[in-house]
């Protein structure tokens with residue numbers, strides 16, 4: 001479809017390749033987490049870039065996400081990180097997705113489908129070591145449950161867990177790791193080979209080498225999104241996503257004029273106000289009052305209520321013309337606005353900004369290296 005509106009997300013796949021190369025441990029495999037449409041970056045192109053960058057596996061949250069990768073011709077191993085919902089098992093197995101299991105009901109449904117498929121099916125057993133979202137609880141049940149997996153005719157390819165606060169809490173993370181290790185030890189002592197052990201999300205991969213085990217499972221870091229605590233910048237990760245638009249209209253307004261719905265922003269002096277065609281439908285957070293954008297290489301405040309399709313920017317006395325580039329996330333001149341900065345303004349996290357960018361905003365793929 002022809003694109004008339006200048007609002008676009010640009011994804012730098014070289015940054016994705018760079019980030020994967022940067023965080024992949026020498027001694028462990030890397031499973032790139034590409035759930036939620038690759039954190040809003042576009043799952044298929046991003047998945048390909050991660051595999052080129054050194055990832056050997058992909059992780060998704062939904063069977064549907066795994067199927068979409070297969071439909072695009074991606075052949076790498078894909079772990080579905082939640083159990084296959086009842087009814088989805090057959091299709092998941094036909095597509096060669098690797099299921100996670102952690103409940104008796106989930107195991108039963110999967111075993112039935114595997115039996116019908118009459119071919120070996122490998123699964124990963126997920127243990128809950130303290131986050132209490134999904135996973136087998138208590139983790140001490142791992143040995144018995146793993147035996148059930150084998151008795152059901154399935155192969156155990158991996159055992160894994162997930163950390164609740166690896167960006168900040170070393171002690172809690174290491175406690176989860178210890179609980180994971182002792183469950184795996186018990187399982188091994190019971191004569192079951194656990195296969196690949198994995199636990200580390202971005203924060204743990206970057207900060208806690210002892211959590212890397214056989215395989216790391218980063219998401220945010222792959223995209224150069226801050227996992228938390230400024231880790232992305234400190235570790236040399238490059239943001240893959242830039243969010244751009246252009247000035248649609250410019251008005252010179254006198255002091256005292258009020259802007260946007262509710263008139264909640266009053267001009268304290270005569271000012272040049274630019275309208276930019278992006279709004280909360282596009283995922284520009286309605287709560288991001290006080291956010292800034294870049295126009296002409298300078299930071300300019302978003303002024304007044306963020307509307308569904310448009311925002312207003314107070315440009316002071318700057319010389320601004322329709323068509324001027326507006327950077328919502330990314331660099332312009334010497335300035336940069338990160339997804340994390342916008343997230344801070346909106347009271348959320350960088351991941352939620354990236355995944356929240358609406359389907360109305362086209363994703364374009366660019367290459368920054370070797371492009372002259």
Ligand SMILES: *Cc1c(COP(=O)(O)O)cnc(C)c1O
Nearest residue numbers: 033081162201202217218219220
């Ligand atoms: C989302 C997710 C990840 C990746 O998390 P980041 O903090 O973005 O690196 C890893 N494992 C599981 C189970 C997840 O749900």
